[in-house]
Amino acid sequence: MKKITLLFAFIFSMFILPIQVLAVDFSIDKTTIHSYLQENGDVKVTEQYTYTFDGDFNGITRTLIPKENTQITNFQAFESNQALNVEQDDNLYKIHRKGSDQKITIDLSYTIKNGVEVYTDMAEFYWPFFDSSNEATYHSMDIYIHPPKPTEQVLTLGYDQAYKTNTSDPDSVVHFAMGEVESGTNGDIRVAYDAVLFPSVTEINNTTIRDDILADQTKLEEQAHAYENRRALLKTIAPYVIAVFFIFLSVLLFKAWSKRKQTQWEAQRRSALSQSLASNEMSLPANIYYMHPSSPGGELISASLLDLVRKGYVEQAGENEFIVVNKSTEHQHEQLLINWLFYEIGENGHFTLKDIESYIGNKENHSVYREDFDTWFKAVRAEVNKKHLSETKKGLRWTVGVSSILLIPFTISLGVHSLFMWMSTSIILNLALLLFAILYQPKTVQGLRIKQQWQTFSSSYDTISWKEWNNWLNDEQMQAFIYSVGTGNKQLKNKSESLFKGLSSSMMNYSGIQTNEVLVFILLSNMMTEEFNEANTTVYAHSTGGVSGGGSGVGGGGGGSGAF
Template sequence: MKKNLLLIAFVFSIFLLPQQVLAVDFSITNTEINAYLQEDGDVQVKEQHTYQFDSDFNGITRTLIPKEQTEITDFQAFENDRSLDVEQEENLFKIYRSGSEEEIQIDLSYTITNGVELYTDLGQFYWPFFDTSNESTYQNMDIFIHPPQATEDVLTLGYDEAYETSSIASDGIVHFAMGEVESGTNGDIRVAYNASLFPAADLKENKTIREDILADKTELKAKQEAYENRQDLLSRISPYIVSGLFIYLIALVMIGWRKKNSRIREVERSSMQSLYLPNQGLSLPATILYIRNMSVSSELVSAALLDLVRKGYVKRDGESKFVVVSSNTDFQHENILIEWLFHKIGEKGAFSLEDLDAYTKNKDNHSTYHSDFGKWREAVKEEVKQNQLFEKKKGVRWTAGIVSLLIIPFIIMLGVHSLFMWMIFSIFLSISLLLFAIFYQPQTIQGVRIRQQCKHLSSNYEKISENDWNDSMSDEQMKAYIYAIGTGNKSMQKKFEHLSKNLSPTSTADSSLQTNDLVMFMLIASAVTNQFDNADSTVSATTSNSGSIPGGGTGVGGGGGGSGAF
């Protein structure tokens, strides 16, 4: 069950967890950028960023990734005309201004050399002030492009977030009123003026670009119209698709639930309730594994070792040492366990808790421990599989799985077309169907019978009287206690300990086990369980380091940038 929960948590985390956790809590409430185009083709930029901090901070950051054949120079930062310290790390500028829970307004200035691209007819400023590497949302962004002198001959175009946000003033100043700009998005701006306004700039290429810009504008408009048409179509068909998938999911769950209840009722009619573990041909470790929903833990290893003692294949030699009596066991996994514990961890058929402690403290043995543990675990699982306690239901599961995968392209289309409500519903349905395909394995009649008998034992064990317990065979008592250890049932373990203290001296007269065997068995069981738990923790302990490499340059010409804080 623990493994299943971890898998579910992992699947949901893909959609729900943020990619990066920021140490500083802030928002960028307003950003204004003014770009002044110069006659020599350089661009002087002045930016003003308003930050609202809700925690302690040391400063802000601004990433500026220049396009090819351009350069960012003369970067400076101010607050109320007071110069601030700046530290540059490649394309990242760190502006130092510490404080706590306040609003600040920072002014930045820098020059983009060769920012204007000059052609025979036009000079264009085609620039990405941010790109998909930006990790912060600008709550309100305004960009103003100023020509070297007033003019009426202006071409303007915005891409992605900047599309159809521009307006042109009478003097040729272009305003991109972009409003909220989410993190991880592009928004290139493109403004072109008559080439005569840049007499000192170097010619980039001996050709005209007016027709190219107009063609781009026409193409973007056509793409936008097609986008809106697809958006309208998706918004109309989404309710039907999502409703159909929801009905399909509910039908799968209801049919599975009805079949499960039907099997439970059949088992209740045909089975006798008792305080003994089921005798269905399964070994005790396999029964425990089945009840634990195939989740293996160190408690299962402890239970398997104690079961070897119960069955007489291993005998106790003192309080923490065990010796093999016979390797002619009933199940393959019992042979594997004996080989692992008594010949690899221990020596010559003897195993002690001290051997386990010494073995797992040596890091060179960790890989072998994992390998041997996995080999034994798979052997126990194989016994469960061979007893056909689950129905495979391959057709139903494969169909649900394929449907869940087919929803993914639909989810992507909904997200691309900003239909986020239907996208969220579709994500839920896709994950639900995928989990159904992974985990749906209805139990057979035999499987239900075993589970119901174990459930009856667990729920009624606390009610057992001392007389009833003394009348039980010692072997059944030990099986119940081993079952409690393997399943982690603390209430059964406490009841066993209580009954053992009041054990009648004659209650085990007909058994190969003596009264003191049960009492000693109870004592060593706790030590064995603790030692295997410690061993598992020692071997499984790992350390991990993670880091991130800032991305960028997804804007036009390989440029881009973003903002942040530290």
């Protein structure tokens, strides 16, 4: 249950936290773009940006990706008519202007060579001033298109974010009042004027464009009408679809809860019949792994070595030396551990902590160390798996997993049609079903009983008196100490150490460990754990990588804004 809660919290944080943490905290409050179409087909553009910065900054950026057969030239930047330094890197322009906690207004100007395409009937300016690669939101954007001269023949069209934002005034100036434009969106603008306004253009397409624009306009209107119809339908059926999946999830959770309660009751009943510290059905390393199934570290290796001493397979020969006295072990992982530590790292059945240092000091041994470690750990895990302490429930989990997949297209449709409340609810249901399918492996009575025994031990061990603990069998005392070492629980380990210190010389002589050697034994366990952890850190390495993207406007063009 704890794992499910943590995973839920992690996935939820992915939705509520920003996807990208920007190096500079800023907002683009106001954006105004004027495009002046020239008689020769060029377009002179002026842009004005108002930024608000929170913290230090070095300037702003503007990405301009030209369309095919066009070119961006004469890019300049000003603040209050004062020229600013511009650094160009391909399509990225960095305008240098340092400051801190400030609102600034920057003016940009540039020319789009061959920005106007002329046909036999009309000439059009079809341009993406930004595209989906843009990572900043424009909180208020206005784009104006100015013809060379006023004319009555004007066709205008906006796509995506620019759709139905366009108007034209008596002087044929077209205004796209786009308002807030979110990052990662497209918004191409398209304006066509009478071709006679561009007499200096020499390259003329020998075809007409008016009918294409009108057809595109009709197509967009039809798409918008179909979109509204689909949205209305989805809005109607969404509550019913969500309700069905919610009921399905509720039934699953109720049945899982009921089954867990029944299993808990039976596990508690059987635990009451056994007063021993831990079940004899698994080895102590397997019990430790079962209770703490995260990536194994030096704690588990140290505990496993100490357990070999407890069971009489290994003896402590000195302050930091161990000797194999019996190779006929009960479990495969015990045999593997002996071969690894005493014959691979150590020599002829002898093992010391210095052997680890010298072995790891040779880099050629690193790959062998990893292989031996993985082989040993897989054997420990195999012992746990053979006990079938959890039910796989493959049929149920596959059914739930498929149902969660079936909900994904519906969730996407809700988002595409701006039904965000229902989309959010659907995402939560989808994740809940997916998590159930991935994580639902209820413990058997045996598995839950073992878990309860160790949990009870961990919660009550700290309050046990020295007198009560001294009444335990020596074997149970050692199990308690080794378990505290293997789990890395400092509270349990400190308690064990304080209890061992209270023993008198007449009370303990166990497995060749004399009472006056107990404190050395405790100290040695700490040294072993540190040594094995250091060895694991040395031989295991990790690496990471990344990706990047680009523009997606009409004709390969596009752009965006930012800061640095």
